[in-house]
Structure formats: C-alpha cells, structure tokens
Amino acid sequence: MTLLEEDLLSAAADLLPGAVALRRQLHRQPELGLHLPQTQAAVLAELEGLGLKISTGKGLSSVVADLEGALPGPRILLRGDMDALPMPEDTGLEYSSELPNTMHACGHDAHTAMLVGAARLLSGLKEQLSGSIRFMFQPGEEGSGGAAVMIEEGVVDGVDAAFAMHIAPNLPSSMVAWRGGPVMASADVVKITVAGRGGHASSPHWACDPVPVACEVVLGLQSMITRTVDAFDPAVLTIAQINAGTTDNVIPESVELIGTLRAVSEGTRHAVWERIRTVAEGIASAHGCTTSVEILEGYPVTVNTPQFAEFAASVAGSIFGERHVLNMPAPVMGAEDFSYVLAKVPGAMLFLGVCPPEQKNSLLAPACHSNKMVLNEQAMADGIALHAAVAIAFLQGEYSPS
Numbered sequence: 001m002t003l004l005e006e007d008l009l010s011a012a013a014d015l016l017p018g019a020v021a022l023r024r025q026l027h028r029q030p031e032l033g034l035h036l037p038q039t040q041a042a043v044l045a046e047l048e049g050l051g052l053k054i055s056t057g058k059g060l061s062s063v064v065a066d067l068e069g070a071l072p073g074p075r076i077l078l079r080g081d082m083d084a085l086p087m088p089e090d091t092g093l094e095y096s097s098e099l100p101n102t103m104h105a106c107g108h109d110a111h112t113a114m115l116v117g118a119a120r121l122l123s124g125l126k127e128q129l130s131g132s133i134r135f136m137f138q139p140g141e142e143g144s145g146g147a148a149v150m151i152e153e154g155v156v157d158g159v160d161a162a163f164a165m166h167i168a169p170n171l172p173s174s175m176v177a178w179r180g181g182p183v184m185a186s187a188d189v190v191k192i193t194v195a196g197r198g199g200h201a202s203s204p205h206w207a208c209d210p211v212p213v214a215c216e217v218v219l220g221l222q223s224m225i226t227r228t229v230d231a232f233d234p235a236v237l238t239i240a241q242i243n244a245g246t247t248d249n250v251i252p253e254s255v256e257l258i259g260t261l262r263a264v265s266e267g268t269r270h271a272v273w274e275r276i277r278t279v280a281e282g283i284a285s286a287h288g289c290t291t292s293v294e295i296l297e298g299y300p301v302t303v304n305t306p307q308f309a310e311f312a313a314s315v316a317g318s319i320f321g322e323r324h325v326l327n328m329p330a331p332v333m334g335a336e337d338f339s340y341v342l343a344k345v346p347g348a349m350l351f352l353g354v355c356p357p358e359q360k361n362s363l364l365a366p367a368c369h370s371n372k373m374v375l376n377e378q379a380m381a382d383g384i385a386l387h388a389a390v391a392i393a394f395l396q397g398e399y400s401p402s
C-alpha cells in the first residue's frame with residue numbers, strides 16, 4: 001500500500017472546505033452537555049453514504065461509526081468531542097453563536113468537523129485497510145463525563161488503541177505538541193464548610209466567628225500545597241469562591257469555601273485529599289469551629305501511553321516535518337475526560353496548533369474557554385491528515401508497544 005504523506009495532506013486539503021462549513025454550522029448552533037440532538041443529526045447526515053456501521057448512544061447523543069477495512073487487523077479508535085460551554089461569545093465572527101450563553105470556546109466544533117473529515121478520507125481507502133477504525137463522536141466532555149458513559153455503552157470494547165487531538169490556540173498553526181505519560185491533570189471540586197456560632201458583630205467573644213478561621217484555612221491549604229507536595233509531581237489548589245454573611249454587623253454561622261484541585265499523579269491527588277481534611281479540621285478545631293470537607297471527584301489524570309504518544313508524534317513528524325513537532329516539557333493543568341478512555345486502552349491525546357496567523361505571539365492568543373477564542377480553520381486540514389495518518393500507520397503495524 002502506498003499512502004504517501006503528501007497524498008494525505010492533499011486529500012485533507014480537499015476536504016477542508018466541507019470541514020470548515022460543518023464547523024461553522026456547529027459553531028452557530030452550539031449545544032451543551034450530554035444531549036446534543038442537532039449536532040448528532042449533523043454528524044449523522046455527514047456520515048451517510050460512507051459505508052460505516054453506525055450506532056447512537058442510549059444515555060447520551062453520541063455517534064459511534066465503524067469503518068471495516070477490506071482485510072482483517074486491529075481496531076483503532078479516533079475520538080472527537082462535540083459539546084460547547086455555557087458562556088457568552090465575544091469573537092465578532094460572522095458565524096458567532098446564535099444562542100445566548102452558549103459558545104464553542106473549546107474548539108469541539110473543530111474536533112467534530114476534523115473527525116468527520118478523517119472518516120471521509122479513510123472511508124475512501126477502505127479497500128486498502130487491514131483492520132478497522134472506530135470514530136467516537138462524544139457529547140458531554142465539559143464536566144458531564146460523556147466518555148465514561150460511552151465506555152459503559154461499549155465504545156472501547158474490542159479496541160486496541162485510541163487517539164485524540166485537542167486544538168490549542170496558544171500553539172502556532174502547523175505545530176503539534178505531545179507528551180508521554182501524564183499530559184493533563186485530574187480535576188476535583190473541593191467544598192469546605194467552616195461552622196461556628198453566629199452573633200452580634202460587636203461581641204465576637206460571645207460568638208464563634210468562622211470568617212477569620214475560614215481565611216486561615218485558605219492560607220493553611222496554600223502552605224500545605226507548597227510544603228508537602230513534590231515540586232516535580234505538582235498539585236494546584238485554588239479556592240475560587242467564598243460565601244458567608246449577610247450584612248456588616250452580624251457574625252455568620254458558617255463560611256463556605258469552594259475550589260478546584262488539580263494534580264498530575266493519582267498518588268499526589270489522593271494524598272492531597274487527605275491533607276485538605278487534616279488542615280481544615282485542625283485549623284477549625286483550634287478555634288472552636290467545626291468543618292465538613294467534601295471532595296467531588298472529577299476527571300482523573302489523562303495519561304498518554306508513552307510509546308503510543310511517541311509513535312503518534314513520529315507520524316506527525318513524518319507528515320509535517322520534525323521541526324513542527326514539540327515535546328512538551330510538562331503537562332497542562334486542564335482536565336479531559338479522554339482520560340477515561342486512556343485508562344482502558346493504550347493511546348494518546350496530542351495538541352494541534354491552531355493559533356490564527358495574524359496573532360504574532362501565540363501565547364497572547366485568547367485561550368480555550370475564552371469568550372474571544374478564535375482558531376485558524378486552515379489548520380483543521382492538519383488535524384484531518386493526522387487523524388488519518390495515525391490510523392493508517394497503526395493498522396499497518398507501525399506501532400510496537402515495547
């Protein structure tokens with residue numbers, strides 16, 4: 001089989017106008033959470049006639065499409081998430097969101113369109129493929145854990161490896177970034193209630209004021225993070241919300257602290273859970289208050305299989321050139337529910353540079369989750385080509401796990 005790198009790039013370039021049109025359609029009509037009926041319908045319409053075996057989700061509006069090659073072989077899963085964020089859009093784009101407080105600010109519209117493009121490209125090569133390719137169109141990445149629901153519904157059954165990309169507006173277009181091992185953090189919600197005894201603000205000695213105690217807890221937690229966590233196996237704890245009180249002359253009964261905990265190893269993550277309790281309870285009891293600590297477990301650490309990440313990076317190098325492939329020195333502290341897929345099967349998630357060319361310093365480009373996030377749609381051709389190239393190389397046996 002001869003599938004030259006240039007062939008893939010030019011096939012992807014031919015598919016780009018269709019991908020851009022689909023991405024803009026999704027961008028105008030973003031949907032949230034696990035149920036994305038219009039997005040699902042758009043994907044199903046795009047996949048029609050490609051000769052794929054298609055099934056849709058029960059507990060969510062997912063689409064799973066299987067491409068069976070003419071010859072037997074392994075199965076690789078390619079994933080694209082499809083959901084948007086509950087936030088206003090301020091990009092000024094002519095295809096801006098038409099819905100209030102809903103925006104594709106994380107590029108999942110582009111992920112969906114690139115995966116459709118890859119399905120088109122690869123279905124044209126069906127006769128030459130040894131093995132099969134599963135296209136995973138996933139709702140509910142932004143906090144709803146759609147990947148976990150799809151796993152329960154069988155999406156990774158019979159899958160030998162999994163691959164995904166996330167767009168990165170802060171990475172120059174035509175660049176791909178990768179990392180073996182932990183690549184994104186876990187994300188847990190931390191809720192702490194410090195309870196005292198309310199009273200008159202003029203007579204704190206008759207009450208038990210939880211406000212200064214809660215402030216001490218916030219500072220104690222920051223000391224705990226810097227003094228007990230290995231700098232090379234880091235954790236971030238941000239108390240982002242403090243709720244207490246109703247007026248200036250009443251000591252409130254309690255204070256609520258809410259924040260996020262990020263870590264890049266399960267060991268540090270679980271150790272910090274325990275220390276949060278110890279610090280909060282210790283400080284509160286020293287002042288006669290009580291605490292309750294709730295850790296709402298979110299996405300686990302996203303861990304790329306080192307050999308697979310290296311394999312995918314070398315495929316990227318062969319199509320874009322080695323100097324366009326960046327080995328990331330550290331993980332990013334954002335989180336991803338592709339972590340659930342990578343906990344089940346070997347694979348990797350890479351970052352695809354989509355910084356708009358007019359933005360001279362990519363680090364200053366509005367990032368994912370910004371109300372001003374824009375991406376270079378031309379770079380979507382790179383994403384289509386990379387999806388296809390990784391799948392083809394995998395089915396050709398170019399990945400060896402050892």
Ligand SMILES: [Zn+2]
Nearest residue numbers: 106108141166
């Ligand atoms: Zn995202």
